[in-house]
Amino acid sequence: MRQSSLVVVANRLPIDDSVAPDGACEWRRSPGGLVSALLPLLRHTPATWVGWAGGTGPAPALPDVDGVRMHTVPLTADDLRDHYEGFANATLWPLYHDSVEQPEYHRSWWEAYQRVNQRFAEATADVAEPGAVVWVQDYHLQLVPGLLRELRPDLRIGFFLHVPFPPPELFMQLPRRAELLRGMLGADLIGFQRSQAAHNFAQLVAKVLDVPATDRRIAVDDRVVRIGAFPVSIDTAEMAALAARPDVADRAARLRHDLGSPEQVILSVDRMDYTKGIEQRLKAYSELIAHGHVKVRDTVLVQVAVPSRERVGQYQILRERVEREVGRINGEFGRVGEPAIHYLTQPFDRAELAALYRVADVMAVTPLRDGMNLVAKEYVAARVDDTGALLLSEFAGAAAELPQAYLVNPHDLEGLKQGLLAALRAGPDDLGARMRAMRAHLHRHDIRAWARSYLSALDDSGSLLTRLGAA
Numbered sequence: 001m002r003q004s005s006l007v008v009v010a011n012r013l014p015i016d017d018s019v020a021p022d023g024a025c026e027w028r029r030s031p032g033g034l035v036s037a038l039l040p041l042l043r044h045t046p047a048t049w050v051g052w053a054g055g056t057g058p059a060p061a062l063p064d065v066d067g068v069r070m071h072t073v074p075l076t077a078d079d080l081r082d083h084y085e086g087f088a089n090a091t092l093w094p095l096y097h098d099s100v101e102q103p104e105y106h107r108s109w110w111e112a113y114q115r116v117n118q119r120f121a122e123a124t125a126d127v128a129e130p131g132a133v134v135w136v137q138d139y140h141l142q143l144v145p146g147l148l149r150e151l152r153p154d155l156r157i158g159f160f161l162h163v164p165f166p167p168p169e170l171f172m173q174l175p176r177r178a179e180l181l182r183g184m185l186g187a188d189l190i191g192f193q194r195s196q197a198a199h200n201f202a203q204l205v206a207k208v209l210d211v212p213a214t215d216r217r218i219a220v221d222d223r224v225v226r227i228g229a230f231p232v233s234i235d236t237a238e239m240a241a242l243a244a245r246p247d248v249a250d251r252a253a254r255l256r257h258d259l260g261s262p263e264q265v266i267l268s269v270d271r272m273d274y275t276k277g278i279e280q281r282l283k284a285y286s287e288l289i290a291h292g293h294v295k296v297r298d299t300v301l302v303q304v305a306v307p308s309r310e311r312v313g314q315y316q317i318l319r320e321r322v323e324r325e326v327g328r329i330n331g332e333f334g335r336v337g338e339p340a341i342h343y344l345t346q347p348f349d350r351a352e353l354a355a356l357y358r359v360a361d362v363m364a365v366t367p368l369r370d371g372m373n374l375v376a377k378e379y380v381a382a383r384v385d386d387t388g389a390l391l392l393s394e395f396a397g398a399a400a401e402l403p404q405a406y407l408v409n410p411h412d413l414e415g416l417k418q419g420l421l422a423a424l425r426a427g428p429d430d431l432g433a434r435m436r437a438m439r440a441h442l443h444r445h446d447i448r449a450w451a452r453s454y455l456s457a458l459d460d461s462g463s464l465l466t467r468l469g470a471a
């Protein structure tokens with residue numbers, strides 16, 4: 001077994017198996033923020049990525065991706081149902097997102113969560129060199145740091161949570177709350193998106209495990225576990241360079257023409273997820289049309305909503321409701337050749353996404369709760385001419401870093417409508433000043449700055465940073 005000095009462990013690998021139109025199996029980039037953040041960072045680093053390839057059955061042998069070795073962990077159909085769709089995405093996901101949907105608790109899901117976490121820990125122990133740095137990602141794998149430390153006490157273990165970590169009132173609902181906290185404490189460094197999350201974690205450790213904890217350090221057994229906020233980011237320069245490419249500019253012009261050359265384009269790009277506030281946004285837009293504040297001929301909405309976790313009941317219900325509402329709004333307010341909403345559920349390549357960002361006068365990112373939201377950051381990075389307005393939910397982690405956005409509370413329908421109108425009606429000087437400030441922030445706080453701050457805290461020797469080229 002080939003071993004690496006840097007191992008990233010995430011539920012998903014950066015590529016997913018999918019079926020091409022001709023029925024052949026092909027590999028394509030996996031959806032979601034975690035892959036968008038980590039893939040550009042690791043490119044050409046001699047690292048191993050341990051994860052799941054998206055199907056069930058024996059683990060497929062995968063090619064390296066941009067020089068990064070893929071090590072596949074297989075999931076059975078039961079694991080998929082009870083670990084990924086069950087405990088990860090129908091218990092922890094809703095609970096960690098303010099319980100905007102009701103979390104479900106089933107003992108068999110917990111058993112699957114333990115079993116799959118054990119499998120990931122064993123796979124990681126196999127591919128980590130002596131003394132390697134292992135970086136475990138996200139809520140699917142909260143037990144891995146503790147399990148891995150038992151197997152390989154020589155490793156330096158980091159854990160990063162991409163999603164929010166909830167306040168004690170919510171986390172206390174979890175039947176196996178102590179085990180989950182203990183699992184995370186197997187890490188040397190636990191990173192969160194926001195300092196509030198680190199605070200929530202420290203409070204819970206003190207309350208549930210009776211271990212003294214501050215928002216920075218927790219002494220457990222004979223070790224010190226450090227905790228802190230490390231807001232994740234994007235490859236700002238790469239997105240800006242992509243958006244500035246002449247073919248992307250041409251594609252953006254073509255898209256505007258194909259949309260009927262409206263005066264203004266509103267764009268939203270989400271995974272189809274109930275945390276993203278898609279229904280609330282559609283309602284706000286349709287009321288603005290109904291009350292005459294927005295005219296469909298002048299202003300169109302492009303809603304990209306790529307299907308996600310499609311076998312989980314709450315996601316199926318959401319998709320039906322969104323599609324019914326899009327149909328209703330187009331039926332009521334559209335005309336032949338002039339729909340009010342252009343609704344797209346396809347995955348796009350990065351250049352097409354950049355063209356969409358370039359065409360959007362207003363980018364509406366209005367989740368009910370979101371750990372960070374990288375789409376908001378990608379939009380800002382793509383606005384290389386300092387135009388455009390970002391409408392951003394206060395409940396996205398990104399809001400703490402981008403206060404120049406038009407900030408809204410998506411639960412407040414009137415506030416959402418006012419925010420959208422303000423963004424649509426803003427003048428170029430105001431927009432330019434806001435966008436310049438946000439772009440300057442993202443150039444300083446890009447994905448390399450994130451890795452630098454996290455990995456220098458995890459590995460104080462500095463050797464890892466040098467290898468990543470992030471120093």
Ligand code: ADP
Nearest residue numbers: 032033034036270271306346347348373374375
């Ligand atoms: P989450 O991690 O919850 O999915 P983020 O906004 O943080 O949300 O990250 C979503 C990522 O997925 C972004 O990098 C975005 O560009 C990408 N993405 C979203 N929709 C699509 C799509 N239709 N095609 C390709 N990439 C997409």
Ligand code: F6P
Nearest residue numbers: 012031032033034035138162163
């Ligand atoms: O950001 C949260 C997250 O679960 C990431 O781990 C992942 O990148 C994204 O959402 C997509 O989710 P899934 O892996 O379930 O398709």
